[in-house]
Amino acid sequence: MQYDEKRLTRIVATDCGSTTTKAILIEYVDGEYRQTIRGEAPTTVEAPLNDVTKGVINATQELEELARLKHNNPNIKFMENGEFIIPRNGDVGVDAYVSTSSAGGGLQMMVTGVVASMTGESAERAALGAGAIVMDLIASNDKRMNHEKIERIRHLRPDMILMAGGEDGGTIKHVVEMAELVSGADPKPRLGSSYKLPVIYAGNKEAINEIKNTLADKVDLIITENLRPKLDAENLGPARDKIHDIFMEHVMQQAPGYNKLMEWTQGPDLQRVPIMPTPAAVGNIMQTIAKDEQIEVVGVDIGGATTDVFSVFTEEYVFNRTVSANLGMSYSISNVLASSGLTNIMRWVPFDINESELRNMIKNKMIRPTTIPSLLEELVLEQAIAKEALRLAFEQHKEFASSLKGMQRQRDISEAFSQSTSGASIVNLMTLDLLVGSGGVLSHAPRRYQTVMMLIDAFLPEGITRLAVDSIFMMPHLGVLSEISPRAATEVFRKDCMVYLGSCVAPVGKCKYGKPALYAKLELPDGTVFEENIPFGEIRLIPCEVGKTAKATLKTSSGLILDENKAKELNVELHGGIVGIVLDTRGRQPFNLPSEKTERIKYLKKWMQELKAYPEDILV
Amino acid sequence: MGQAYSAGLTVTDSIVLRKERILPLKGKVLVTKGTKVKAEDVVAETLLPGKVVPFNLANKLGVTPTQLEKYIKIKAGDQITKKTILAENSGLFGLGIFRSEVRSPVEGEVENISAVTGQVLLREPRIPVQVRAFLDGIITEVIPDEGVIIENKSAYIQGIFGIGDETTGELKMLAETPDDEIDAGKIDESCKGKIIITGSFIPFHVIELARKHGVKAIITGGIDDQDIKKLLGYDIGVAITGHENIGLTIVCTEGFGKITMAKKTFDLLKQFDGKKASIHGHTQIRAGVIRPEIIIPLAFEENELVSKEAGLPVLEIGTLIRIIRQPHFGSIAKVTALPEELTKVESETLVRILEAEFDDGTRIRIPRANVEVIES
Numbered sequence A: 001m002q003y004d005e006k007r008l009t010r011i012v013a014t015d016c017g018s019t020t021t022k023a024i025l026i027e028y029v030d031g032e033y034r035q036t037i038r039g040e041a042p043t044t045v046e047a048p049l050n051d052v053t054k055g056v057i058n059a060t061q062e063l064e065e066l067a068r069l070k071h072n073n074p075n076i077k078f079m080e081n082g083e084f085i086i087p088r089n090g091d092v093g094v095d096a097y098v099s100t101s102s103a104g105g106g107l108q109m110m111v112t113g114v115v116a117s118m119t120g121e122s123a124e125r126a127a128l129g130a131g132a133i134v135m136d137l138i139a140s141n142d143k144r145m146n147h148e149k150i151e152r153i154r155h156l157r158p159d160m161i162l163m164a165g166g167e168d169g170g171t172i173k174h175v176v177e178m179a180e181l182v183s184g185a186d187p188k189p190r191l192g193s194s195y196k197l198p199v200i201y202a203g204n205k206e207a208i209n210e211i212k213n214t215l216a217d218k219v220d221l222i223i224t225e226n227l228r229p230k231l232d233a234e235n236l237g238p239a240r241d242k243i244h245d246i247f248m249e250h251v252m253q254q255a256p257g258y259n260k261l262m263e264w265t266q267g268p269d270l271q272r273v274p275i276m277p278t279p280a281a282v283g284n285i286m287q288t289i290a291k292d293e294q295i296e297v298v299g300v301d302i303g304g305a306t307t308d309v310f311s312v313f314t315e316e317y318v319f320n321r322t323v324s325a326n327l328g329m330s331y332s333i334s335n336v337l338a339s340s341g342l343t344n345i346m347r348w349v350p351f352d353i354n355e356s357e358l359r360n361m362i363k364n365k366m367i368r369p370t371t372i373p374s375l376l377e378e379l380v381l382e383q384a385i386a387k388e389a390l391r392l393a394f395e396q397h398k399e400f401a402s403s404l405k406g407m408q409r410q411r412d413i414s415e416a417f418s419q420s421t422s423g424a425s426i427v428n429l430m431t432l433d434l435l436v437g438s439g440g441v442l443s444h445a446p447r448r449y450q451t452v453m454m455l456i457d458a459f460l461p462e463g464i465t466r467l468a469v470d471s472i473f474m475m476p477h478l479g480v481l482s483e484i485s486p487r488a489a490t491e492v493f494r495k496d497c498m499v500y501l502g503s504c505v506a507p508v509g510k511c512k513y514g515k516p517a518l519y520a521k522l523e524l525p526d527g528t529v530f531e532e533n534i535p536f537g538e539i540r541l542i543p544c545e546v547g548k549t550a551k552a553t554l555k556t557s558s559g560l561i562l563d564e565n566k567a568k569e570l571n572v573e574l575h576g577g578i579v580g581i582v583l584d585t586r587g588r589q590p591f592n593l594p595s596e597k598t599e600r601i602k603y604l605k606k607w608m609q610e611l612k613a614y615p616e617d618i619l620v
Numbered sequence B: 001m002g003q004a005y006s007a008g009l010t011v012t013d014s015i016v017l018r019k020e021r022i023l024p025l026k027g028k029v030l031v032t033k034g035t036k037v038k039a040e041d042v043v044a045e046t047l048l049p050g051k052v053v054p055f056n057l058a059n060k061l062g063v064t065p066t067q068l069e070k071y072i073k074i075k076a077g078d079q080i081t082k083k084t085i086l087a088e089n090s091g092l093f094g095l096g097i098f099r100s101e102v103r104s105p106v107e108g109e110v111e112n113i114s115a116v117t118g119q120v121l122l123r124e125p126r127i128p129v130q131v132r133a134f135l136d137g138i139i140t141e142v143i144p145d146e147g148v149i150i151e152n153k154s155a156y157i158q159g160i161f162g163i164g165d166e167t168t169g170e171l172k173m174l175a176e177t178p179d180d181e182i183d184a185g186k187i188d189e190s191c192k193g194k195i196i197i198t199g200s201f202i203p204f205h206v207i208e209l210a211r212k213h214g215v216k217a218i219i220t221g222g223i224d225d226q227d228i229k230k231l232l233g234y235d236i237g238v239a240i241t242g243h244e245n246i247g248l249t250i251v252c253t254e255g256f257g258k259i260t261m262a263k264k265t266f267d268l269l270k271q272f273d274g275k276k277a278s279i280h281g282h283t284q285i286r287a288g289v290i291r292p293e294i295i296i297p298l299a300f301e302e303n304e305l306v307s308k309e310a311g312l313p314v315l316e317i318g319t320l321i322r323i324i325r326q327p328h329f330g331s332i333a334k335v336t337a338l339p340e341e342l343t344k345v346e347s348e349t350l351v352r353i354l355e356a357e358f359d360d361g362t363r364i365r366i367p368r369a370n371v372e373v374i375e376s
Helices: A052-071 A116-129 A146-156 A173-185 A205-215 A237-254 A258-264 A278-293 A333-340 A342-346 A355-367 A376-400 A413-418 A448-459 A475-481 A486-497 A597-610 B057-061 B204-212 B225-232 B263-271
Strands: A010-016 A020-029 A032-042 A096-101 A107-113 A132-139 A160-163 A198-201 A220-223 A297-302 A307-313 A318-324 A434-438 A463-470 A498-506 A516-523 A529-535 A539-542 A549-556 A569-575 A580-584 B011-022 B042-048 B052-056 B085-088 B101-103 B108-113 B119-123 B127-132 B137-143 B147-158 B161-163 B167-173 B194-197 B217-223 B249-256 B276-280 B293-298 B320-323 B332-337 B353-357 B363-367 B371-373
Touching: A010 A052, A010 A475, A020 A052, A020 A475, A020 A486, A032 A052, A032 A486, A052 A258, A096 A258, A096 A278, A096 A475, A107 A116, A107 A173, A107 A237, A116 A132, A116 A160, A116 A237, A116 A318, A132 A146, A132 A173, A132 A318, A146 A173, A146 B052, A160 A173, A160 A237, A173 A205, A173 B052, A173 B108, A173 B119, A198 A205, A198 A237, A205 A220, A220 A237, A237 A258, A278 A297, A278 A307, A278 A318, A278 A434, A278 A475, A278 A486, A297 A376, A307 A376, A318 A376, A333 A342, A333 A355, A333 A376, A342 A355, A342 A376, A355 A376, A355 B225, A355 B249, A376 A448, A434 A448, A448 A463, A448 A498, A448 A580, A463 A569, A475 A486, A486 A498, A498 A569, A516 A580, A529 A539, A539 A597, B011 B042, B011 B127, B011 B137, B011 B263, B042 B147, B052 B057, B057 B085, B057 B101, B057 B119, B147 B263, B161 B225, B167 B263, B194 B263, B204 B225, B217 B225, B249 B276
Parallel strands: A010 A096, A107 A132, A107 A160, A160 A198, A198 A220, A297 A434, A434 A463, A498 A580, B167 B194, B194 B217, B217 B249
Antiparallel strands: A010 A020, A020 A032, A297 A307, A307 A318, A463 A498, A516 A529, A516 A549, A539 A580, A549 A569, B011 B147, B042 B127, B052 B119, B085 B101, B108 B119, B137 B147, B147 B293, B161 B249, B167 B276, B276 B293, B320 B332, B320 B371, B332 B353, B353 B363
16 A cells, blocks of 8 residues: 555654664655654563563654654654554644564574575575575585484474475475475474464475475465476565565564554554565665666665675666674674684774773673763774674675576576586676665764775775765665655655765775875866875775765776776766765775784774774874 | 663562473473472473484385385384384295395384385484473462463572573672672682672682582673683674583673672672572573573562562663763762763764763763663
């Protein structure tokens, strides 16, 4: 159901995250939709409150208070007796309330396939695209013994299982064998023992009867279309839709307070608006940007527990999403340290710190995940950890988003088979147009310069790339809002959500520090000209306003290149932003920091000063 | 804004506890409503399904899955031993020459036979599992076939982080003050079977000594991250703990590093020195928060078992708070103001802050996110 601006004049949208419930107010003002106010409160899905709606009420109360202050109107009210007043009547009530959710660990799934890198990965892609965390992929050829697979299935306790396998008319035996293993494990759902575990079968249609015979008594079996009907084609839509249906019908019903929340989310005519898994909503918005502007996009959402990376690449807009389930800035912060190692974190820190102090600080953040860095030193450390979390998550994404698995891509059978051995990543930083960051550490960084620094250091964009940030982490809200009003979602997205930070120019190749690397001449919109021969190992930041461009002449030295055609000279328009244009001559492929500590700290300070990342006193 | 929500850990000298003790699978409840139980009593038991062993019988016999039906000697539900013949063929020309038979690799039961894959699933014998009461109390509800709800009145402390499973023992206060760091000399035979209380910190060699002397559990203000790694043999990535088998349970009340134990926690433990307590280190910080618990049962009448509705710890002027991040980590202060507007702190982050006053009269401004309410 969709509504126009006559029906929707004031909307509250919330995202119930694992740590925080974030609420935004969207109002139709002077002929356009704008996001006007935000509020937040700790999520209350867990003990002692065990009711997600309490956090929603708290966040909405903050919205109400701030709205009264902003509009200088004490009569504004969105809720009464702990429930939304819908539709709006003057100062009182809202026209719609919508929400996304990743609280309670989000949607956790297990997937099965016959060949891990074929139907298995297609199933994984369907689950990830629907917003799930894939706890494990179990396939006939995954090298575990069958009894080990059964033990694994029994111990996982997912919210649901997605089973794929066999093209239509292909193998039945292997698909049924996998069903037998699931049946033998007799898996139980994660939340509640009063219902059977939902299992979606989206494999070879010829095997449906055997699958029913094997599984129908033990699980809640749902049959849908084969998600890999042919070796060279994926059909992920029906399986994704089923995942969303079951998420609403089964999983959300079990989470504390969600029964009530599901009744609250409704439009002006009191029709329900389904709650969407947060990553699915972010994916919605990411794809909209790529298609609308015909660009290649990478988006990242770094949360407390997980980091999601989304990308849209190639002329066919192939969409991929990965979830790094144990890389995050609070619950999982300790795992970032374990995965990246202390040395990799410390390489970004421009001062000495006692190792034991740092380790204990990280662990304390893990056990008290809602605290925020009040001291500057702690902020620098958290941002160093964020760079490593982002780097690791992006590495995982590049590996998963491979060229041979896109559903729009037509390929012959030999290509389809070749994916089991290798699949070149379709993530090409040289052709990437836009890198969008979101999630607390990027969106709420005290200085936008810090966001630019984190994005560049973690993703190492190549050639010319625009950088943006989701201003207050609104992408989930807008993803679900687009279900009832694409106009409201896109207007708010362009005007209030996306903050363009600027552009990064990074020549690719290696060279010695201090050698000539890049000649840059930038004619800026205010008439001034920046011109410099920049040596290798430097960063320059040239202010250039949002919405303006600079006419640039770029010439590289020492074999460095600027685009996928290996150009060494380019005349281009560079987009400005609230930070500006960054010229980064630290090299790519490889990107190396000085290995000697004193030297490294000297350079880190220099780059951070140039980027205005931190106050001068910490960088002297 | 007069008040705001803030997270906090419960530390109280008297609370009505209500604990579900549920079997992992349906089974038999061994107690009835109204029964008084001790922590060590078994209240429910069940048999977990045995391990499933998949076995490709058709392959073993050298026939196709569809042919298997002709030779199979078992059906689903049959009990089997290692001597049971699962299938046999009749040999060459049906004369028994080169006859082959396949015996069961395990004892147990036949779960399933597949004519599509030729695979049989054999299930090993069931594994008995018992659930103990864990706390002294009274059974107030029996959930048929699943478990019980036990209630009692207790002094109760939630820890921030722990390792190790449920255990019980007598509390033994070793620290003189909340900021004490006990030395090895204090651990001796008298600590055997006890739950020892240290002050702000316990170093690795003292933990090792406690383990050697048969200490059941340690309650400490802080612990070093690297000491945990040494104890477990691995680094904790995501805080989901409680099932470690290291010979004792550790509950940390404040966090990592050397941190003075909150005075209220320390005083409470001191007050109950020598009393029996139930303790566990189960911690789950992500999705479905579980914190370690120290439960000291008190004498009670049944009519006292009326639990208060869970409420939000509230921040208001006069609320006592504990600071849970640098600077002043671990210090206690009293809220003096709750300004509404966002305020820039040293890290330049714009946050909602509160103003608070320490005992000595000095005042601070600190992010609201970095405090816990101390409930009175």
